[in-house]
Amino acid sequence: MSKLIGAVEAGGTKFICAVGRGHDDIIAQATFPTTTPEETLDLCAHFFADTAATHGPVERLGIAAFGPLDLDPASATYGALLDTPKPGWAGTNFIDYFKQHRGMPTVLDTDVNGAVLAEVRWGHARGCDSAVYVTVGTGIGGGAFVNGKLVHGLLHPEIGHIPMPRAPGDEAFAGVCPFHDDCLEGLAAGPAIAERWGVPGQDLPEGHKAWEFEAFYLAQMCRSITLMLSPQKIVLGGGVMARPGLIEAVRQEFAKALASYVPVAARAGGLDSYIVPQSLGGVSGLAGAFALCS
Known part of the structure; x- marks a missing residue:
């Protein structure tokens, strides 16, 4: 059986979290409103913890997020939102939260880079x-x-x-x-x-x-x-x-x-x-x- 993948579409209005073996084989999914970084990311983390208890842990987590993002692995702020228009979210670090604090190997890119990749693969x-x-x-x-x-x-x-x-x-x-x-x-x-x-x-x-x-x-x-x-x-x-x-x-x-x-x-x-x-x-x-x- 193939390994499970976690996915997050991190938007300015809502976050969509899912676990599955691919975009067309999703076994659990939840949507949360985008409020504060702490509240929103904690809801996502609890979702993945709950699904892990039922289905097993994910092998990797992919996050397609609103931006602008620091995507340079050599940067001290790698994985963080930069000066985003979304109030309260500037400086929020997705990589740090999920990989360093939650132990989830994480791949991050912009939501639109993720979308173009999906369109090239399947669309x-x-x-x-x-x-x-x-x-x-x-x-x-x-x-x-x-x-x-x-x-x-x-x-x-x-x-x-x-x-x-x-x-x-x-x-x-x-x-x-x-x-x-x-x-x-x-x-x-x-x-x-x-x-x-x-x-x-x-x-x-x-x-x-x-x-x-x-x-x-x-x-x-x-x-x-x-x-x-x-x-x-x-x-x-x-x-x-x-x-x-x-x-x-x-x-x-x-x-x-x-x-x-x-x-x-x-x-x-x-x-x-x-x-x-x-x-x-x-x-x-x-x-x-x-x-x-x-």
Whole structure:
């Protein structure tokens, strides 16, 4: 019988913990709200202790977490959250908590790096040696898989904070990012939509100006990703992308923005094969946590 793997999708809103032999063979799972680091991580630890008593201990724990994260093993703060916008979480060290204090061998990466790895292993980017996954929800983050490896570099990609040209008619909106005035996350994440229009995106009707702005910003992002990394697939996930018709509008705006500079559509088999939705049932982050351990 194969060994058990522990997985945590550590999000700004909730933590999902699971134990299984893979993302498609889960034997126990629980979800906890993201409150304080102490309370949230203790709930996770108790979950793994309880499952170990019933099913046996996990061989390794994979954590796919929100960021930014220190992923340099040579750093004194390896495994810690850096200056995250999530109040109270800056400095929280996942590696230290689970490996040093709980005795659980732990692999850590960003939730979006985990998600792109899962999409490459089992999803819409399967077989690609170059792909990018972007989640558009409470925040915007992106993971890159290039030449068969996850991209880390000095830190890791922070696609949500790339600068954006303003959509026509959106010049007066201040944005919601506490760090940058004109970054993608501050203009196009879920909180930006709610702040700009006074209601959450899910309450806005079809044809509302909000979706024109959203398609513009996400298309500009896809253009930048395409011209910098030349991936074989761009996978878009997250709650905002669940909006019917949005991904089609992004493709249309992307074609305009790219202006036929490079033959992306022809090489990819069409834009509907190049810019694609997430394929793992909305649990790409949890599947990514399993993928980090496999």
